[in-house]
Amino acid sequence: MKKENINKPSWLNLINIDSVYKSDKQRQAFSLFSMIAFAIVVLTFLIISNYDVYSPILTVSLLVANMTIIGSTVYFIQSRELESVALTTMVIIFLMCVALTYTGGKENTALYWLMFYPVVTFATLGVKLGAWLSVFLIVCCLGLLYGPDLGQVQYGSVEKSRFIASFSLVFIFSFIGEFYRQKSHATIAKITLAQKKDAYTDQLTGAANRRFITSHFFNLVSEQPQNYLPFSILLIDLDYFKFINDNHGHDSGDIVLIEFTKLLESQFSSDSIKARYGGEEFVVILPKETVYTAEKIANNFRQSLANKTLLNVEKDNITLTCSIGVAQVNKLEEYGDALKQADQFLYTAKETGRNKVISDLT
Numbered sequence: 613m614k615k616e617n618i619n620k621p622s623w624l625n626l627i628n629i630d631s632v633y634k635s636d637k638q639r640q641a642f643s644l645f646s647m648i649a650f651a652i653v654v655l656t657f658l659i660i661s662n663y664d665v666y667s668p669i670l671t672v673s674l675l676v677a678n679m680t681i682i683g684s685t686v687y688f689i690q691s692r693e694l695e696s697v698a699l700t701t702m703v704i705i706f707l708m709c710v711a712l713t714y715t716g717g718k719e720n721t722a723l724y725w726l727m728f729y730p731v732v733t734f735a736t737l738g739v740k741l742g743a744w745l746s747v748f749l750i751v752c753c754l755g756l757l758y759g760p761d762l763g764q765v766q767y768g769s770v771e772k773s774r775f776i777a778s779f780s781l782v783f784i785f786s787f788i789g790e791f792y793r794q795k796s797h798a799t800i801a802k803i804t805l806a807q808k809k810d811a812y813t814d815q816l817t818g819a820a821n822r823r824f825i826t827s828h829f830f831n832l833v834s835e836q837p838q839n840y841l842p843f844s845i846l847l848i849d850l851d852y853f854k855f856i857n858d859n860h861g862h863d864s865g866d867i868v869l870i871e872f873t874k875l876l877e878s879q880f881s882s883d884s885i886k887a888r889y890g891g892e893e894f895v896v897i898l899p900k901e902t903v904y905t906a907e908k909i910a911n912n913f914r915q916s917l918a919n920k921t922l923l924n925v926e927k928d929n930i931t932l933t934c935s936i937g938v939a940q941v942n943k944l945e946e947y948g949d950a951l952k953q954a955d956q957f958l959y960t961a962k963e964t965g966r967n968k969v970i971s972d973l974t
Contacts, residue, residue, distance in 0.1 A: 622882040623820045626832060627812060629804045636797055637694060643735040644698050647728075648681055651705065655681075662718055673711035680704045698736040705729065706749055713756050716765030723767070723775040726753070730783040734790040742790060746783050750776070816866060817873035820887040825895070829885060833944050839899065841944070844906030846896040846913075847937040847954040851966040853892040856932075860925050868932065871922040879913050895951075903940040903971050910936045910969040918967065935961035938971035 655678040663671050681701055688697040709729055712722035729749060734742035756764050757772045767775075812824035833840045850872065857865040869892065876886045876894065885897040898906050914934055923930040937957030939950040957970035964970075 623824070623885055623887075624809055624813075626885075627805065627808050627824075627828060629801055629808060632797075632801050632804050640698070640736055641694055643732065644694070644701065645685070647732045647736070648685055648701060651681055652678060665718055667715045670711055670715040670717065673708055677704050677708040699741065702733050702737055702741075702745055705732075706745055709749055710752050710756070713753050714762075714764045716767070720765060720767060720771075722765075723753075723771065726775070727778060727782055730779070730786040734786045739787065739791050739794055743787060746786075750779055750783070753779075814888040817869055817888055819873045819876070819894070820885060822887065822889050825885065825887055825897070829897070830944060830947070837944070842900070842902060842940055842942045844898045844901045844903050844938060844940050845947075845950055845954045846898065846906060846910050847889075847939075847951070847958045848894045848896065848910075848913075848934050849936075849958055849962070850892040851933045851935055851962075853932065856923065856930070860923070860930075864923055864925060868922045868930075871920075872917070872932075875917060875920055875922075876913075879916055880909070903938055903973060906938050906940070907969055907971045907973055910938055914967065914969055933967035935966050936969045937961060938969060 655674050658666075659671060659674050659678065666674070681704060684697045684701050684704075688694065691697075706729070709726050712725055716722050717725070726749070730742070730746040733745050736742075737745070754776070756762075757767060757775075808828075812820055812828060814821045833843075850868070853865065853868070856868050869888075872894075873886070873888070876896065880886060880896055880898070883899055885895075885899075887895045887897075889895050898909065901909070914936060918931060918933050920931060921929040922932055935958055937954035937960070939954040939957065941947050941950045953972070957972075957974075961968040961970045
């Protein structure tokens, strides 16, 4: 019999690869704030050393740019809004570059300062926004260099053509580098996510496995306790499952486990966690549910299972029952003890006749 995942459970949506994206955010932040630190030092030096040489419009532009960049840095420290700070900073530097081109800077050396812009804007804003701002900057520069006289400084024809050629080369290679870096990063993220999903999935039933709970679910609870705590644990074991394997074969046993998993998915809410712990034992975690409610939910499921045909062999409809132990977790550190308690309640249910739900309220 071909064994395959027969459901697409919602728990898969909980799997994330934040660590992969976190490293890219760190790269983006490091690039941005390295540029900011350099810009603050250079702008401060230029303002102090050349205020009597620069035109008033350039001095004011540099001063406004410097203060805005410092303000953006303070805003980031308070809000951690990296994208908005990066965009604001790069727009301010864009305007500063236009002002530099218009005034010429000191001894008409302004154009040299523009070469860094594509490199930094691609590194901090990515391909799309980086391309738009870089292209817009070169268009503005072309208008000032070759357009009508609006009071801007005059550059030599050789100087203008070399600037355009150099800026274009920097833009092209910055674009190529960032485009393929993002493409490679997206591929790595996709592969990593697929590997994580495979590692956390029970290959027979498609349910989550024990590793998902200990390696991933615990992290979610730790990061967002308000969305999960308190939660209740249902430790479920199929009654007389060995009878199926012994009398109908292991393929039939696999069918029963698959059908049982389908029932778990249909009977419990989408925000609950359903995991196969091994053999015919399953765990269901009910976020934000106390043991009082969880016991009622468990009894409803137990009754639904008893009325469900899990296997049809030679026109004989076979049903099974289950025993369930229920315990409550108020803090993540209590999970191990709560699981042991649920296991003890499950053992009690087995010993006292099976097809029962046992908790500390029973």
